Amino acid sequence: MRNINLDELISNALSGDRASIGRLLTYIERSPETASQILSKILVQNVHGHVIGVTGIPGSGKSTLISRLISHYKNMGMRVAVVAIDPTSPLSRGALLGDRIRMQEHATDPRVFIRSVPTRGVKGGLSFSGVAMIEVFDRLGFDKIIVESIGVGQTDIDIMNLAHTILVVTAPGMGDEIQALKAGIMEIGDIYVLNKSDKPEANRTFAYLNFALETGELGGEKVSWRPKLVKTSAVLGQGIDELANLVEEHLSYIRESGLFNRKIMIRRRYMVKLLAEKIFIERLEEVSSSEEIGGKDIYSEAIKLIKKASQGVNTN
Numbered sequence: 001m002r003n004i005n006l007d008e009l010i011s012n013a014l015s016g017d018r019a020s021i022g023r024l025l026t027y028i029e030r031s032p033e034t035a036s037q038i039l040s041k042i043l044v045q046n047v048h049g050h051v052i053g054v055t056g057i058p059g060s061g062k063s064t065l066i067s068r069l070i071s072h073y074k075n076m077g078m079r080v081a082v083v084a085i086d087p088t089s090p091l092s093r094g095a096l097l098g099d100r101i102r103m104q105e106h107a108t109d110p111r112v113f114i115r116s117v118p119t120r121g122v123k124g125g126l127s128f129s130g131v132a133m134i135e136v137f138d139r140l141g142f143d144k145i146i147v148e149s150i151g152v153g154q155t156d157i158d159i160m161n162l163a164h165t166i167l168v169v170t171a172p173g174m175g176d177e178i179q180a181l182k183a184g185i186m187e188i189g190d191i192y193v194l195n196k197s198d199k200p201e202a203n204r205t206f207a208y209l210n211f212a213l214e215t216g217e218l219g220g221e222k223v224s225w226r227p228k229l230v231k232t233s234a235v236l237g238q239g240i241d242e243l244a245n246l247v248e249e250h251l252s253y254i255r256e257s258g259l260f261n262r263k264i265m266i267r268r269r270y271m272v273k274l275l276a277e278k279i280f281i282e283r284l285e286e287v288s289s290s291e292e293i294g295g296k297d298i299y300s301e302a303i304k305l306i307k308k309a310s311q312g313v314n315t316n
């Protein structure tokens with residue numbers, strides 16, 4: 001691709017042309033080389049996009065809640081981008097379709113841009129393109145960049161590396177799931193959201209979560225930010241303002257503590273690591289399919305493959 005096209009595309013995207021934004025994102029996904037070329041043209045020091053990660057129990061209402069948040073931010077005159085992690089597993093395909101439908105009402109709004117990206121590898125982690133897209137949205141001036149994780153596996157942990165603010169969404173009557181989550185993602189939330197609070201069991205679950213937060217069972221060992229808990233009903237549109245206020249409170253906290261920019265650095269470092277991993281794995285696959293494997297010392301064979309793959313990576 002000639003550079004001149006890329007420059008033109010970026011400049012059109014910067015002026016807000018939706019078709020150009022869409023094409024730019026497609027180029028990001030095309031190849032690591034093209035993506036890197038684009039990033040080298042758009043990465044700047046001073047960006048202001050607030051990246052909000054939304055994770056939690058599958059089916060707890062993340063997409064419905066995001067749709068409400070989009071409306072809230074739009075009413076405040078903000079521009080909102082959504083990166084929805086698209087699970088590659090056929091088992092979860094239906095979920096993505098659901099997400100699209102739930103956020104559809106905003107799809108044609110010029111201040112809103114929604115894009116889904118596939119996951120990486122078998123564990124379903126975040127892909128390089130996903131993180132690169134956050135950088136693009138940030139450069140294009142979106143005020144809020146919301147990342148919906150699929151709510152299971154690696155993406156929930158990955159989200160810590162790229163979000164400024166993490167919302168963990170749960171719903172009433174999901175006791176077992178909450179127990180299971182406690183070990184992992186229940187520690188990463190800056191704000192815990194009990195959605196579906198229109199359900200009769202909501203008060204009990206709320207009391208339980210509140211207790212877990214106070215005892216430190218939820219929320220882990222955050223030093224200066226005490227994780228918050230809020231009740232919402234995304235279908236009824238209740239608690240959304242309160243949730244949005246807590247999100248702003250967290251934003252003020254990270255700005256004042258200097259965490260805002262530090263998290264951008266963490267995100268970019270993570271993006272470079274994902275890119276390195278991608279390049280290396282592609283190369284390793286090439287090398288390993290052409291290599292004779294047969295000896296008994298498979299450890300040495302593995303090391304040999306690693307060496308060969310590293311040498312083959314074009315480092316010019």
Ligand SMILES: Nc1nc2c(ncn2[C@@H]2O[C@H](COP(=O)(O)OP(=O)(O)OP(=O)(O)O)[C@@H](O)[C@H]2O)c(=O)[nH]1
Pocket residue numbers: 057058059060061062063064065095096098099102150151195196197198199232233234235236
């Ligand atoms: N009663 C009630 N139902 C809700 C609420 N929010 C969402 N739902 C319903 O819960 C179901 C799942 O909602 P989604 O928004 O797709 O949930 P999700 O967490 O994005 O789901 P996945 O992406 O599949 O994990 C849908 O049928 C929603 O209509 C709520 O506040 N109250």
Ligand SMILES: [Mg+2]
Pocket residue numbers: 062063064095098099148
């Ligand atoms: Mg969803």
